[in-house]
Amino acid sequence: MWDRTKMREWLPSTQQMSDAAQLRPEAYTAITMRQALGMIVLLGLVAGFIPFLINWALAARTGAALPLAMLARAGAAMQEGPLVFPAAPVISVMGDLYQTLAGLGQPLPGWLAAGLSALGEWLSWPLRWLNLWIVYGLLVMVLNKGLGATNTLQRFYAATGFAAVPLLLSGLAPIPCLGGLFRLAAWIWALAVYVKANQAVTGFSLGSSALAVFLPLGAILLFFLMLTGLWAMGLIFALG
Numbered sequence: 107m108w109d110r111t112k113m114r115e116w117l118p119s120t121q122q123m124s125d126a127a128q129l130r131p132e133a134y135t136a137i138t139m140r141q142a143l144g145m146i147v148l149l150g151l152v153a154g155f156i157p158f159l160i161n162w163a164l165a166a167r168t169g170a171a172l173p174l175a176m177l178a179r180a181g182a183a184m185q186e187g188p189l190v191f192p193a194a195p196v197i198s199v200m201g202d203l204y205q206t207l208a209g210l211g212q213p214l215p216g217w218l219a220a221g222l223s224a225l226g227e228w229l230s231w232p233l234r235w236l237n238l239w240i241v242y243g244l245l246v247m248v249l250n251k252g253l254g255a256t257n258t259l260q261r262f263y264a265a266t267g268f269a270a271v272p273l274l275l276s277g278l279a280p281i282p283c284l285g286g287l288f289r290l291a292a293w294i295w296a297l298a299v300y301v302k303a304n305q306a307v308t309g310f311s312l313g314s315s316a317l318a319v320f321l322p323l324g325a326i327l328l329f330f331l332m333l334t335g336l337w338a339m340g341l342i343f344a345l346g
Contacts, residue, residue: 116144118268126268126299134265134306142267146239149270150232153277158228160280165220172223235270239263245322246304253318255308265303269296297323 118141125133165172240263247255247262272295278288297319305315 115140117141117148118145123268123271126303127271127295129298129302131302131306134268134303135261137264137267139260139264139267142239142264143236146235146267146270147232149274150235151228153274154228154231156277157231157280158224161227162221162224165224168220172220172227235273239267239270242322245325246300246318249318249321250304250308250310253308253310253314255310257307257309261307262304265307266300268303269300272296272299 118137122133273292275288275292279285301316301319
């Protein structure tokens with residue numbers, strides 16, 4: 107039977123989560139990597155529940171699986187929005203294509219296809235968080251080692267798992283008008299927790315910890331900006 111002892115093996119206490127969210131250094135040293143893993147999965151599911159309901163309703167209204175419903179919505183937005191030359195012909199064609207794809211027949215009833223696809227999207231929330239936790243953590247850990255840190259990888263991942271606590275706010279992103287603010291606040295708060303957790307396990311100054319955390323973020327943003335620029339140049343040449 108699942109008891110409190112077994113739960114404690116996979117989850118930190120709510121008080122620990124609260125202390126970590128409030129940037130209290132002692133909270134980051136009293137957690138195992140297993141607890142961090144369980145916490146990220148649980149919080150990812152909690153954060154994704156409201157978007158799951160909204161996605162299901164959206165897809166069911168369209169009568170299609172969620173990806174097709176999103177395509178139809180994107181196609182309608184493309185056709186209703188202002189079309190700027192020379193991209194106007196491409197955007198118009200893509201809008202028609204998206205709506206045509208969304209209207210294709212499917213073997214399952216619309217509400218069931220909508221529910222299953224929305225469920226898949228919901229389950230992907232903790233998977234995306236885990237992927238970010240592991241991959242981004244490796245980049246930060248490399249910089250930590252370069253700056254002289256001696257802590258173990260397990261201790262680092264255990265502490266930085268607390269960055270998932272503020273990300274609960276990202277589940278409120280579908281709220282009209284305020285959703286974007288909730289998402290922005292969630293990521294800023296999560297980065298603050300990440301910096302504080304990294305400082306707690308490495309013994310760095312706050313500045314050195316922030317440097318190790320933000321350098322990979324800056325490199326990733328620069329990479330995506332370069333990709334966007336190359337895509338835009340390719341589009342201009344193709345239309346020219």
